[in-house]
Amino acid sequence: MCDKQSDGANGSLRHNRRLYMDAYRTFGQFTLTISGTGAMGDYNYSSPWYSYSSGIKTLNIQQRVTTIGRVAFSGCSSLTSVTIY
Numbered sequence: 001m002c003d004k005q006s007d008g009a010n011g012s013l014r015h016n017r018r019l020y021m022d023a024y025r026t027f028g029q030f031t032l033t034i035s036g037t038g039a040m041g042d043y044n045y046s047s048p049w050y051s052y053s054s055g056i057k058t059l060n061i062q063q064r065v066t067t068i069g070r071v072a073f074s075g076c077s078s079l080t081s082v083t084i085y
Helices: 052-054
Strands: 003-004 010-013 019-026 028-038 056-062 065-067 082-083
Touching: 028 052, 028 065, 052 056
Parallel strands: 028 056, 056 082
Antiparallel strands: 003 010, 010 019, 019 028
């Protein structure tokens, strides 16, 4: 379950009380940063950032995220840069 913590295009999403997803929009493109501790769950085309997916250009996954869930980034057709720390 994901709890939206702030409204608007720029904001934070919390998932499983351990992982945090921040989406920031610059010139119509989003940067998604996933941080926190632990495993990311699997998704069935319903990730917390799915509504932003077609505009996500940059993805940053921070050091303590231990796994990336199945279908997590489905629909991210604009993705050009992925950094895993």
